[in-house]
Amino acid sequence: MDETAPQKGTVTQRAIEQIKGMIGEGRLEPGQRLPTERDLAVQLGISRSSMREAIRALTVLGVLEARHGSGIYVTQLEAGDLLETFGVVADLSRGPQLVELLEVRRVLESTATALAAARITPDQLAEVEKHLTAMNATDDPEVILAHDLAFHREIATAAGNDTMAAILEGLSSRTFRARVWRGYQEEGAFERTRREHAAIHRALVAHDPEAARAAAAAHVGEVEQWLRTQLSDQA
């Protein structure tokens, strides 16, 4: 009796689980090259088509990386690799879910900013300042948005928790912010945003975690409240 195939779900799903299992058990190390699609298909007793679907699935999840002409490799399995898909959530969420996402972001961003205030190095602080001044030196919404993103990304990095930074990155994905910011900034929120960023910066310079936490929470909270009113007005 060959019981290698418990017959649960589709063969592709099984293949996904098996490869995931191999990585989980340490039989496949980060960065390691996998057998070819053809060999893998034979090993698991499925067709190449199904195996390709499994590989594609693990690729979009950030677990595997396929290099055309070279082979299939396990990613480094770092936070950035695995949490890239988090952006999809932000991009496809709508209505009340956007508020919930901003609430999560408020919690994490304020924590990250507080941590950054305690740990940030002079070099990192200089980088933050660079984006702050660049942001204040233009009126082009696109440029402002780019530096705004970089500003918060730098702070998240300084917090020292790559996983948290990766999640925040996803919660601030370009399309997500573009959708929300668009309306927000149309109401002349530029000045307020500048003040809030300045407050965050001051707290970082002073290495004052509590002030940083409060400033960041207020910053995200502003947008959150605005979005809340927008949604209730529509209803």
Next chain:
Amino acid sequence: MDETAPQKGTVTQRAIEQIKGMIGEGRLEPGQRLPTERDLAVQLGISRSSMREAIRALTVLGVLEARHGSGIYVTQLEAGDLLETFGVVADLSRGPQLVELLEVRRVLESTATALAAARITPDQLAEVEKHLTAMNATDDPEVILAHDLAFHREIATAAGNDTMAAILEGLSSRTFRARVWRGYQEEGAFERTRREHAAIHRALVAHDPEAARAAAAAHVGEVEQWLRTQLSDQA
């Protein structure tokens, strides 16, 4: 000149983006049925194989759902659908990344517990108590783990932010907790865990958000610190 195909990346990747775009633009509503694989392939000018890979990718991301013999449907795009993949991160993370994940969980869990303390209803509180007593009534680690999960899940639900609850669900996935808890509980941490759960419960009954926040943070922090020492000992 037909410029529908900007020729960037693989055709499958393009198909993924296009379908995602259709949903983002509202051309595909949650729950709606898509054309058949064969028709979709024709529409986007690619082969059925490539289209299937794209569909499979969006399926594992929780965006689409394929029902054998019936058709392909857009999910409700709720937090639970889209954040299911978050568990993969927890399952494949190792070493320092586990600590970072626990740090994120500590932040979110403490916030969720605080929110729950303010909002929890008598019914929900009764449910929490059910799992608490069930947890204390046995010594079977498996049963304890199951009720432990349910205990925190109920609290996260009571917090009223489904997105946050879904993320916490992923951060507490069975395999993740099994891996960490295994060693943790072996050191006779049962009693301590019970006391911490009792403290969280007391704060919920008292509707005291600050106490709830502190209790939850301490609860997760305990495990976090234990894991930290484990990792430094190995080094």
Next chain:
DNA sequence: CCGGCAAGGTGGTAGGACCACTATGGCCTG
């Protein structure tokens, strides 16, 4: 009127053929 059965439609699997890209090694040139 209702239950069951048959046919068509749909996703799931398989296998083959060919294309596009990469890497490697030997060969030719300077």
Next chain:
DNA sequence: CAGGCCATAGTGGTCCTACCACCTTGCCGG
């Protein structure tokens, strides 16, 4: 002898066709 070029084999990417498993629908007979 050293260096760069190029043929070649190997790999993922794409396409096609055929068939299977499952669901849905609607017709047919009781």
